[in-house]
Amino acid sequence: MKSSLFKSLFCSFLCLFVSNVFSQSVLTDSLNTAIKKSTTDPKEKSRLLTRLSEVYRLNKDDRMATITGKESVAFALKNENYEEAVKAWTVLTNIYAITQQFSAMKASSDSALIMAREHHQPISMAYAWYGKALLYKALSNADEVVKYCQLALKALGNVDDPYLLSKIYYQLYAVNSGWNNVAKVNLYARKASENAWKAMDYNALSNAYTALSVAYEYNYAASKEKNDLDSILFYLNKAEVLYKQYPGKVADHTYAIGCINMASYYLKYFPESDPSAKKNGIRYANKARAVLKDGLRNQQIIASSLGILSEYARQEGDLVSMERYLLGAYEVMKTEKDPSFYTWINVAQALADMYEKKGAYPKALGFQKLVTEYNSKSFNKEQAMNAQKLEIQYDTEKKNNEMLVLKERESSRRLQSVLYGCVAVALLIGLVFLFRSYHFKLRYSVQLEKQLKLEKQESDMRIMLEKEERARLKAEQRLMETEQQQLKKEVMANVLQIDHKNQMLHHIKTQLNDGDSINMHKILRSESMLDLNFDQAKLQIQQVHPDFFQLLTERAQQKLTPLDLKLCACLHLNMDTRQIAQLMHVEAKSVRMSRYRIKQKLGLSKDDDLNVFIQQLGKNQTGAKAI
Template identity: 25%
Template structure:
C-alpha cells in the first residue's frame, strides 16, 4: 500500500511541477510523466510523449529531440508498433552520434531498445550485439564514475538480453542472465524490474516443469508488481499464474487469474497481442473442463484479437506510406512556389501515381485479409468438427459402460437363479435317495446357499463399474443424506438402474415384503414420505 501511494504521489507531484514549470523545463517533466504512465495507461503515456516531442521540435535542441524520440519508441515497442519504434530509435541514434560529446546514458537506452525491437521481430543476430554493446557501455560508465554500487540499468538490460537468448535456444544462459539481473535489481531496490525478472524466471521454470520454483517466482513477481502499481506487469503475472494453475489442473484458480489479467489489460488500453494469448489460455482451460461451447467462444476471441493485430499492422504500413508521401508532397509544394509550371505538372503526376500506389496497396491488403479470415473460419470449423467427434466418442463409451453394468446384473440374476433351481432339485429328490446319501445332499444344499449369499466380490465389481458411469452419484447422495446405511446406498444404486423389486429381491436375497419395508424407510430418509415423487425419478437427478 505504501508503494502504491508513493507512485500516486509521484504522478501528482510531476503534474504540479508541469503546471508551474518554465518552457525550458517542460520537456523533461513531460518525459517523466510519460515514463510514469507507461505501465498504468499507454494512451496517457503516449499523449505526454507526443507533447514532449512537439516542444522538442519547436525548441530544436538535439538532446531533447533524441530523448523524446527514445521515449516514443518505448511506447511503440509496448504496443507492438515495431516499425514506428525503430524509426524513432534510429532518429535518436543519429542525433546522439552527431553530438560532441555524445550523451552516453541516452545512447545506452537507445541500444537497449534497439535490441528489444529486433528481438520482438525475431532478428536475433541483430538483437544480441545491441544488448552486448549496451552492457559494455554501462560497465564503462560504472568504471569511470567509480560507482560503489552497479547502475540500476543492469537489471532491465540483462532481462531483455535473456529474452533474446531464450529465442536462440540458450535457456541455461538466459536463466543465468535473469538471476544476475535479479541480484542487481534487489541490490538497487529496483522492485519494478525485480518483478519483471521474477515473472520471467517463473515462466522459464514452468516451461521446464519445475513447478515449485515456478510458483515461487511467479507469486513473488506478482506481489512486487502489485505493490509498485505496475498494472501492465501485473496483468502479465496473472496470465502466467493462470498457465501455472492450468498445468496443475486447477481450472478455477486459472480462470480467476485470467479474469484479472483481462481486466488489467483492458484498463491499460491498446494491448491486443497479450489479450489474444490470454483468451487462448482460457480456451484451453475450458477444454480441460470439457466445456466445449465456452472453449470455442474463447478461441474465437483469441482469433479476433490476433486478427486485429494483423490488420492493425497492415493499415499502419499504409498510413506510414501516406505520411511519408505527405511529407514529400509538402516539401515539393514549398519548392514549387519558386519554380516553373512544368515542375508543378510533374508534382501533380507524382501525386496521382502515389495515390494509385496507395489505392493498389489498400486493395491488396483487403484481399489478403479476406483470405486470412477465410482460413481462420475453416480452422474454426475443423476444430468444431473435432470437438463434436470427441463428444460422440464419449457418448459411445458411456453407453458401453451402461450396457456392461446391465450385463453384470444379468449375470448375477442368472447365477442366483441357477443355484436356486439346483437347490430345489436336490430338495425334491432328497427323500428318494438312501438315508446315508441324504447328509451329503444336505451339505451340498447348504454350500449352494452359502455361495448364493457370498456375493461380496460381485458387488464390489458392480459398484466399481457403476461408479465409472455415475461418478458423482455416491458422493452427492452421501453429502445430502449422510445418515444412509451401506445397504440403503446399495439399494439406491439398484433403483438408479431402474431395476424392479423382483430383480432386486433376487440379487439381495430379500423377500418382497422386506424390500417394501426397506423402500418405505428409504423414502423417509430421503424426505419423500409425503411426496408423490417416485424413488426412481428422485434418484435419477443424482
C-alpha cells in the first residue's frame, strides 16, 4: 500500500516536472519557429532573437544565450535597427556578467552606449545606462549601479516601458537590500512588481514577489508583528502560484529560489515543535531540489536544499539522515564546474561539526582540513576576481573619461564658428591685456622674489633656533647627568661612615646590656677623629676616586661582600690594622684574615701587597680620568 502510494506520488511529480520542462521547450521552439519564418518582419525578428537570448539566459543555457545574443546584434545592425542592437548588447552584458567574462562584458556595455549616443533614442539610452548598471553590479560597485539606474530612469522620462522599469527597480531594490535601507527596499520591490505585472514578464514578477517577501522580512525584523511574517509567506506563495499558472513563463531556477526561501523561512521563523511548519519546510526543500534535478548550473540551490533537510534531520536527532544529506550536498558541489567555495565551506564545516559531535574525529578533522583548503582557494579566487574587476573598472573609467573628452571636443567644434567671429575683437582685447599682463608679471616676479627671500630668511632663522634649542637641551642633559653622578658619589662616600656609626652604636648597646663600663669621652674623641678622617675620605672618594668600588668589583674574581669593600676602603685611606680593627670593632687578627681573603678574591699572590694594589688602583683610575 505504501509502495503504491509512493509510486503514484512520484509519477504525479514526474508529470509536473516534465510538463514544465516541456513548456519551457515549447517557448524556445515557438520563438525559433517565428524567427525562421520568411514572412517575419526584420524588426520583429530582431526583437524575437533578443527575447530568445534572454530565455536561454534564464534557463542557464549560457552558450546558446551568447550565440543568440550575438546573432541578434548582427541582424539588428544589418537591418539598421539600432534600438534593438542596443537591447541585444545589454542582454549580452548581463550574460557575460553572470559567466564572469569581464572583458566581453565591458565591450558589450561600451558598444551599447556608443550606439545609443550616436542615435539619440531615449529607449536606447535607457537600455545603455541599464547595461552600465549591470556592468558595475558585476564589479561590485553599488554606488555606480545606483547612479546608472537613475540615469536610465531619467533617459526614459515619460516613455512607458514597464519591462525595463521592472528590471531597473529590481536592481535598485538589490542595492538597497545590501545597504539595509528598509524604506527603499519596500519601495523598489513594490515598483518592480507593479511594472513586471504591466509588462506581463512573469519571471521578473516572480523575482519581484521574492523581493517583496524579503522586504517584509526586513519589516518583521523591526516590528515583530505577525502580519509582516504572514506577508513573507503570502508573496512566496504568490510566486509559486505564478509558476503553476503560467507554465514555462517562470524559469525553474527562479521558482527553485522561491522554494528555498520558503523552506528557509519555515526553518527560521517557526518553532521546532510545529509539525506543520516542519512538513512544509521539508516539502519546499525537496521541491527546489527536484525541479532543478536536470537543470544547468543549479548545484548551489540543490546543495542549499540538502542543507535545509540536514538541519531538519538534526532537529529530530537523526544524525544518519543528516550525514546523508550533507554528504549528498558535498557530492553535488563537486560536480560544479566553477564551484562556489562559500557553499562548499558551509557544507564541509557542517560535516566537520557533525562528525565531531558523533565522535568520529578523523572524519571531522578531514572535513575541517577541507574547510581550510576551500577558504584558501576562495581567497585566491576572490583576489584574482578582484584584480580583474579593478582592471575592468579602471578601463571603464578611462573609457568614460575619453568619451567625456570626445564629447567636450565635439562641443568645442560647434563653438568654433562662433569663436572665429570673435577672434578680431579677442585679439584687440588680448593686446591690451598683454600689455597689462607684462606689467603684472613683472610686479608679480618682484613680489615673488621678495617672498622667497623672506621665506629663506625665515627658514634660516628657524634652523638657527632649532640648533640653539638642541644645544640647550643637550647642556641641560649634561647638567642632569653631572648632578646624578655627584649624587651617586655622595651616596658611595656616606655608605662607609653610616655603616661604621651603626656598628659603633651596636657595640655601645651590647656593652650597656652586658653591664660593662663605658668611657663616653674617649668614644666621642675617637669618633670625632674618625669623622674627620671620614670627611677627608668622602672628599677624596667624591673628587678623585668616584669609581673606586666599581673598579674593585670588576677586578675581583670572586664576589666581594660589603664587609670586604669596607675593608678595602679603609686600606685605601691608609688606615693600619689597629685603626681598622677599632673602626670595625673586631680583633686585629680578624682584620688580617679578611685581608688574606680579599687578596684571594682579587687574584693576588702571596708576594703581592694588598695596600700597594689598592693604592695603585686609585692612581690608575685618577690617571685614566686625567687622560
